Amino acid sequence: MRDANALVSTGQLAAILREPDLRIYDCTTYLEPPPPGSDEPYVAVPGLASFEAAHIPGADFLDLQGEFSDPETRLRFMMPPADRLAAAFGRHGLGDGTKVVLYSIGTMMWATRLWWMLRSIGFDNAAILNGGFDKWRAEGRPTESGAAAGYKPARMVARPRPGLFTDRHAVKAAIGQVDRITVNALGPQFHRGLEPSRYGRPGRIPGSVNVPAAGLTDPASREFLPLDQAEQKFVSNGITGDKNVICYCGGGISATIDLFLLHQLGYDKLSLYDGSMGEWARDPTLPIETD
Known part of the structure; x- marks a missing residue:
């Protein structure tokens, strides 16, 4: 494992719960069906209600869509400018010298998305709670309810790392290039174009391989698969460390599960196609492939 500090178990978190420099954040968002006739x-519904019903003691809530995404684009969950993002984290008490734990409910992808965003602006002292809030509650660990008490605001300085996010032009240019590989984190039925897509045209970015994010976690424990099992899934799809790897999904969220594990496996040339199929499938000028 490249960075043992990037992943924390429920037991490890319980042991440090009252440390003064610890910052814990619930990152949950729920995706609800759109109203009839909507395109x-x-x-996107912030998980504030479930947070207020129960959360890890001392935790704050981060509204990914509301405060940590670019409001000036029609696409959901797009990365905002680095300085704006750093200021938002700082308002929630996240800054240099803090130890951060991110978790979410149902799936860890909301936590890994914010982890990837933090990495992109140069903050490396953040960890994912392995198994998320589901595992924490299943083990009978303490929770509290009500609004977040919050943390004292901190100063977060953005130190952007280029290349962690990419756009449709770079993705299109990567098609057919032997030194690059594009990875689809959606389920196989969507990758193959066998079912209608809520994002637009069914199918995948041409030449992309399929490593579904859902298959990289254990459905019983909600934890990540052991790294050797995850590595087997990547390598069997031709994903090797000498290639530039671009991951995508529907809205740039679940692909961060793949990216988190690839990072932990020691891959260095990693990027997220932020627009993902929410952009690609709706643009008729971009090629698409089905089985």
């Missing part, structure tokens, strides 16, 4: 793929 939107879903309605």
